[in-house]
Amino acid sequence: MGVPPSSVSPSGNRAKEDRAVLLPPNVRGASSGSTVFDKRGAVDAFVLDNIDKALIGQLLIDGKVTNRELAQRVGISESAASVRIRKLVDDGVLVFTALIDWEAAGFEWFIVCRIRTRVRPRRDVAEDIGDLPGCEAVAIVLGSHDILGYFLAVDRAELNAIIDALSGIDGIAALDVELATETAVSASGRQLFLAVDAPPIRLPAPRIELDDLDLAVLQALVEDGRQSSRRMARQLGVSEGTVRARSARLTQAGLAHIVAMVEPVALGMAGVIASLSIRVDRRYLDSTLSALMAMPNVVFGARCVGNFDLHLTITGTDPHELMEFVGIRVQSVEGVLETDTLLFVTVLRFSPYLKRLNGLGSDHPK
Template identity: 25%
Template sequence: MDKIDEAIVELLEVDGRLTHREIARTVGLSRSTAAARVQRLIASGQVIVRGAVHPAVIGRGELAHVSLTLGGPAAPIAAAISRRDDVPFLSLTTGTYGLVAEVRAGSAREIDQTITELRSLDGVLGVNTLTYVEVVRDVIGPVGDVRTDIDDVDRALLRTLQDDGRASYVDLAAAVGLSPAGARRRVVRLVESQVVRIGAVVRHSGQDRQSAMGLGVRLSGRHEQVVAALTAMKSAIFVARTVGRFDVLVTVRAFSNAQLVDSLDAVRALPGVAAVESWTHLEVVKESYAAGFVAPELGNSPRADAGRLTVSIDAEGSSE
């Protein structure tokens, strides 16, 4: 990716349904050139636009970060863990722990059961677990409390958006039995109420210019000011308060080792930060937030919005 691609990706991370015209206006390209770049990035598989549903909506509101100490090659262990539905994120890392995973489950007891099973895998010498208290920033998934109830039509829309976050309103409408205008209204409501976040996911293979580093932060006092400062950092793509060996868990992104060093030093320099441990994500093995959520079969039953007059919509970008 060049710098223009990077700028486009940053826009899509914030709003994966931006139209080509909106992207072109922001980065200074023609609409056709912006469209070609977006399509190339997505076609390459390096950038995927998906709808990430709030964990509470899929009954997996308990989250934990698990670091695994390995006694042998990481690849076969990673392959076994990646098949688990309750592990949406898994990465090969540097440092003491060869693998880090995020676990999502419906209860603390289910988290405990998963940790037991991970610890029992051949080649795993031990695990170290952080429990999430609060996810404050996430460029992929929604944070905060869900502020609306959802019905079967919403669930069908969410499942479709998980498959393709840039699906047109025409295609979304056809998939769930709504008018395009009705589909648009529902998607806007789901996004605004924190049920779903639609954004770009960048596949970190270790061969691209973009790198990611995990930071475990220990505090010397209250968390509020430190967490606010970390969340405001442009390079921070994930910030969560945790219970365990760290008080705050952070992921920062950079396009060079020098930028990673700058981010690390910036965190160390924050008042209230007592210590920072770091690890580099060498390869993201799995990053899928659709697991565990299956849309209902809608059949041919009538919908509240079905049959209404279809209004004209923007025929480009996510609406084409």
């Protein structure tokens, strides 16, 4: 945990100081590195048997279930369950962490940037984009655009600073910006862990007052959401009851949610990932978004103002499945007029920690 002495906006002007900044764990994942979906690498390194998959399935339902109860559900000994879980964690297949609600953390804007490049290598441009404050994800993509970036901004001043900074990067030929008025993560999206060069987790203006102990508890939960209150209490020098009370307050306020997540490539959840921008008949906007968010291939959805009405992140086992999903299932949803698909080729930055937590327990935003 750390609180920065100051924050500087992309334009160089001093911005409001963040209340706190949490440090992302150094997670060894099967997708670590910039080339995320190279099946010649990570996928073949992990062989999950039926017991592993059963353990993961139970933990995705309840990441805080005890090893004793987990062993009973799966039909193995408690010690065997402990050993298998530790191996899954050590191999980077299974992650226990706390998701932070970006709106409850104090951000006002979620920004989707679709970028075309010229002359300069796309990777060089993408690296410069990833270095900008506020960048939560940047990827080289295949399709109508060359680079896709996701940003979070505290207020309109920071939003304008981000756009100004992007406009000044050498090699950007065209910048298409969509502002999300509503975002949601599906049930499958909350299970998918992908971390590549994750930036610090900013809490610019949390909706609840946080003291140093609250921040220490939150940092500990981000690092290991499954660790016991007793262990955290020993590390922080407070009582176990105090830790439990602070953890409950963070979750009840909607700021954090403890989850188990799985590495998408290792578990076969995603061979490929793409972004899907959709123009919709405005009469059907709400029903269209709800229908799409209920589909298992959809992990993230945003209702946008800009060139497109909706922006989705979708997964598939391979490009053929993905294109079939878009061409048949998505196109058949009432209200869908036009789609544009960008296939992720190389991910240079991706943070799994800041997500909207509304609608937990359902597959669509409330």
